[in-house]
Amino acid sequence: MTRNRLDRETSPYLLQHKDNPVHWWPWGPEALAEAKRADKPILLSIGYAACHWCHVMAHESFEDEATAALMNDLFINIKVDREERPDIDAIYMNALHSLGEQGGWPLTMFLDPDGRPFWGGTYFPPQPRWGKPAFQHVLREVARIYREEPEKVYHNAELLTQALQRNGAAAGDVQISDHLLQELTGRMVRAVDPINGGIHGAPKFPQWSFFWLLWRGGIRYDMDDAKTAVEKTLAHISQGGIYDHLGGGFARYAVDERWLVPHFEKMLYDNALLIDLMTEVYRETGNPLFAQRIRETVAWLEREMIAEGGGFAASLDADSEGEEGKFYVWSAAEIDEVLGPEDGRFFRDVYGVSPEGNWEGHNILNRLGAINLLSDKEERRLDALRAKLLARRVERVRPGWDDKVLADWNGLMIAALAAASFVFGEPRWREMAERAFTFVNERMTSDGRLLHAYRGGQAKAPATANDYANMIWAALRLSQVTTKSHYLDSALQLTEQLDRHYWDSKSGGYFLTADDTPDVIVRIKSATDDATPNANAVMISNLAQLFMLTGKTAYLDRAEEIVKAFGADLQANLIAHAGLLANALDLLSPQHVAVLSGGDSKGAAALEAIVTHLSLPGAVQHFIEDAEAISGAAALAGKRPIEGRATAYVCIGQKCSSPITDPEALKFALRSQRLATPSQA
Secondary structure (H helix, E strand, C coil): CCCCCHHHCCCHHHHHCCCCCCCEEECCHHHHHHHHHHCCCEEEEEECCCCHHHHHHHHHHHCCHHHHHHHHHHCEEEEEECCCCHHHHHHHHHHHHHCCCCCCCCEEEEECCCCCEEEEECCCCCCCECCECCHHHHHHHHHHHHHHCHHHHHHHHHHHHHHHHHCCCCCCCCCCCHHHHHHHHHHHHHCECCCCCCECCCCECCCHHHHHHHHHHHHHCCCHHHHHHHHHHHHHHHHCCCECCCCCCECCEECCCCCCCEECCEEHHHHHHHHHHHHHHHHHHCCHHHHHHHHHHHHHHHHHCECHHHCEEEEECCEECCEECCCCCECHHHHHHHHCHHHHHHHHHHCCCCCCCCECCEECCCCCCCCCCCCHHHHHHHHHHHHHHHHHHCCCCCCCEEEEEEHHHHHHHHHHHHHHHHHCCCHHHHHHHHHHHHHHHHHCEECCEEEEEEECCEEEEECCHHHHHHHHHHHHHHHHHHCCHHHHHHHHHHHHHHHHHHECCCCCCECCCCCCCCCCCCCCCCCCCCCCCCHHHHHHHHHHHHHHHHCCHHHHHHHHHHHHHCHHHHHHCCHHHHHHHHHHHHHHCCEEEEEECCCCHHHHHHHHHHHHCCCCCCCEEEEECCHHHHCCCHHHCCCCCECCECEEEEEECCEECCCECCHHHHHHHHHHHCCCCCCCC
16 A cells, blocks of 8 residues: 555654655665565655754655655655664765765665665755755656666665675774873864854854863863863853753754854754753853853753653754744844833843844844853843743744654753752752653663653664663763662663673674664664764763772773774774763773761861862762762772761772862862873873
């Protein structure tokens, strides 16, 4: 029976296409079997619910009867939500890269009936445009080649499949040293735009892994220019149009070099990573702008992004009413109408609003004209005015909400909220994180194994290594800020599953997919950075922390095996592995800080304040009554509060300092300990 089969799916992206005249199949063995039965090539279209250009191609081509008829006649058409099946997306995006093409979404790939790619691209317009051929021409030509030149299809499919099988690291000797990382940090500073922050040029992405390494290098090697580059970047992101100044939350990227014009979609992962980095930088700088943006963004998360059962939703769309950004932009007249002429003029001056607009005749609110906050009185006035405008904006047609819960993205947000809850003294944030962790742990597991996605009462899609790595990160963070032992137990159990099903026993490192994932043509393994941290990079830090918390050297050995596994890739391109290099610092200097209150709450608060207001990236941090609460941490064995006073111990690996009861002495010890010694650097 020929029909569109997406109506029974749960993914909001797939459901967006359920009424297309295209006879879409969801990814699965049935679709591949139909391609073999019909002896037709497969047209694989991959996108996601918040993707603007995915919507454009859908309106232009997939909703067009003539184009759909051509697709139905010539191909078996499969639609994939890249967020629901990141493993499928990764395989075919890598295939596109092997063709020498730049990646992006929508991803349009052509496969043989065995699922092997032989050609592809991204967005194709309905008529020739921007150097791209018309989509109908592409369809006819690919189908012709499949029928008339099967040897060419076979040849391409063989080459691309072989390239995918080679994808991943070759083990090699690489020495990650302080000398290497200090030199690299200096080079990275020069890549940062000194005026606007971010990496030079446009478009500008937050690039978390890059700036996490830059920050960690700045801290470890006491490089003020590196720390300043990160702070400048975060300040411009916080004041640019990429930030939603009324509702909170950050868009995915800016199309210009000033961070003014966003690609308006809001993704859970970007906001998680920015909260996390901003929290760490705030600890060092005390910058009130970062505190305000974190609070506003968590308020947005709580107001708009909690899905069924307490998990966090994936994204908000860029479009509403068929227009990108329509929900977010303003005219000068509408602002004056809501606020009145006097308040309107004040607001417009601060937020760069003009009658002619700053983007396509409209105004994107921003504070790039003056990066620093105004006086407390002026900021309170602005807060009241923003509330009025937000109330007006609520009346508009909202962007689409993708409320599926993804284990990996939830792990990132849980970890970020856990850290921020302690730094800012917000137990409600920690409770949000705990609810989301419970949701994933209880509703997104089957037979002790994680599943990747949840929506509409169904958990589905096999977990990737990213799901495990990020949820381990989340569990470790929660174990520290709550001192509840079951979170460490969860981290240990998740690590055991990851090791059992994802570890490459031949050459080390974790595959993206499990050994029993049934519907992938290859298992990809890499450590390169993406918009989200790579599982192999995250696990280096996770394993180092598990070593410190359990005393078991096997965890440290495995972390070192990951670095070795990707030695050849590291030698070829260090910057592409910024996340791995940043977390490798936890192998050079695994840090553990413990404040034992011993019943002295006042003294403990003074010591905790020192730790909280000093950046200690990668450090395990505990604030507990007694070291017995973390009995597996061998370095703290036998450590006790001294003479009834709250006492701190700062440890590198298995070696701890003498007991410290004076806050200033603790500050000195931590500042000294986090630096590389001259002999190391």
